[in-house]
Amino acid sequence: MATNATDNGPTQIGATATAPVDGTAAEPPKKFPKGVVLGKDGKPCRSCTSFGAWASQAKATLKTNPDASSTAASTMASAASSSATTLPQRRTDCPADVEQLGRSTWTLLHSIAATYPPAPTPTEQNDLKLFMGLFAKLYPCWVCAEDFQQYIKKEEPKTGSRGEFGNWLCEAHNEVNRKLGKPTFDCSKWQERWRTGWKDGSCD
Template sequence: MSTEAQPEQPAAVAEAPKRIPKGVVLGKDGKPCRSCTSFASWANQTKSSLKTPSSSGGSAGTAAAAAMAATAAAAATAGPPADCPADVETLGRGTWTLLHTIAAQYPTQPSPGQQADIKGFMGILSRLYPCWVCAEDFQKFLAKSPVRTASRDDFGRWLCAAHNEVNVKLGKPEFDCNLWEERWRTGWKDGRCD
C-alpha cells in the first residue's frame, strides 16, 4: 500500500454526469459544450433529464414531463431559435460561409503580405475556433495540407478540399471543387443567383 498522497481530480471530472446522451460533446472542462454539440443533441439532453418524473408528482407530474419532453423534441428538429447560442451546425455553416466568401474575394495575384495574412488567419482560426473538437481536426488538416495562397483559385480549391474533408467525416456528400467559384463568387450559370 502506497503512503504517497494521491493527486486530487479536478471538480469537473469528479462531478461529471453519469450518462451523457448520444451526440453531446463534453468540453475540456468536462461539461457539455454547446458549440460542439448539435441543437438536437442538446435538446435530447434536456429531454432525457425530463424522462425520470418524481414519484411524488403522480400522473400530473408524468404528463408535464412528457409535454416538456415533446416540446424539446419538436424544438430539436426545428433547430435553435435565432437568439440562442450557436450549436455546432449553425457555427459550422456560418464559418464555412465566411471562409468561402473570403476565398471568393481573395486576390487573383495576392501580394506576399496578403498570402501571409490568410495563412495567419487560418492558423489563428484553428486555435480559437469555439468547437474544440473541430479546432483540433482543423489543426490536423493544416499540418497535412498547408494553406495554399498563391492565387484566388489556389486558395478556393484548398478551402473546398478542407470543407470536403469535414463533409466526408460527417457523412455528407462531397462538393465538386471545380464549381467552387461559381458557388461562392459568380453565382450559378443558370441565373438563379441574379
C-alpha cells in the same frame, strides 16, 4: 466546421463524465444523451453539440432535477420530446449549435476565398496563412478545432492566388464532409457557388 469527435482527448459522446484523477472521491459517473459532446472542462459543450442532442440534454436535466424548470429548459425539453418524424422547433436567437456554427463558418471562409486577390502580395499571402492558423486555434467547437489544426499541418493552406486558395479550401471542406458522411462538392465550380453565381443566372 462541424466534424466528428476523435478517439483521443476527453470528448465523450453519449458517454459518462470522467472521474477526477487527483485522488479525491469521485462522484457517480454522469451519463449524457447520445450526441452530447463534452468540453475540456467535462461539461456539455453547446457549440460542439447539435440542437437535437442539446434538447435531449435539457430534457434529461429536468427529469433528474425538477427545480431546473426554467422557461428555457422547459422549452428545450419540449423540443426534445417532439415526434421523431418532426424536427424540434427552436428559437432563432439561440446560441449556435455545432451545425449552425459549421454552416456559418464555411460561408465566411468561402466568401473570404471569393474576395481574395487573384495575385496577392507576399504580405497578403502571409496574412491569410496567419489567419487560418489562428482560426484553427480559436474555433468555438474544440473537437472541430483540433481536427482542423491536424488537417492544416498535413495540408498547408495554399495562398498563392484566389484560385489556389479557393480550391484548397474546397478540398478542406470536402474532407470534413467525408468524415460526416455528407456529399462532396465539385471543386471546379467553387467560384460559381461562392463568387460569380451560377452560369444559368439563377443568382442574379
